[in-house]
Amino acid sequence: MIVLDTHVWIWWADDHPRLRRDVRDRIDAENDVRVSAISLLEIATANAVGRLILKPSVDRWLDIAQRAESVRIERLTADLCLESVRLPGEFHRDPADRLIVALARKRNCPLITSDSRILDYAHVSTIRAE
Secondary structure, three states: OEEEOHHHHHHHHOOOOOOOHHHHHHHHHOOOEEEEOHHHHHHHHHHHOOOOOOOOOHHHHHHHHHOOOOEEEEOOOHHHHHHHHOOOOOOOOOHHHHHHHHHHHHHOOOEEEOOHHHHOOOOOOEEEOO
């Protein structure tokens, strides 16, 4: 099992060149890829404000990306929300990042990201995406 940060999910689904080939191969080979439901909100919000343009449309992209056989969207539960505000040590305040990190910690699996704040956080196992 692995968890994808929001941008990694986009890169993987869109075959973006920023995603390292060995990381793409690892995701492709994994039969249990987890994505936090908060990533759906991040993607829809970024698209709505013009920070992210998806083809064919955000609605269609999200529908297609969620149907990938290995991808499972993790719901936001009370337990996960509480874990996100109880992360050990120092971590920044972004609620989406906190929820994604909490998910990887709860599932005891690596999180694939290129976010330096997450990569520098000692309390979660990470894989550098680029």
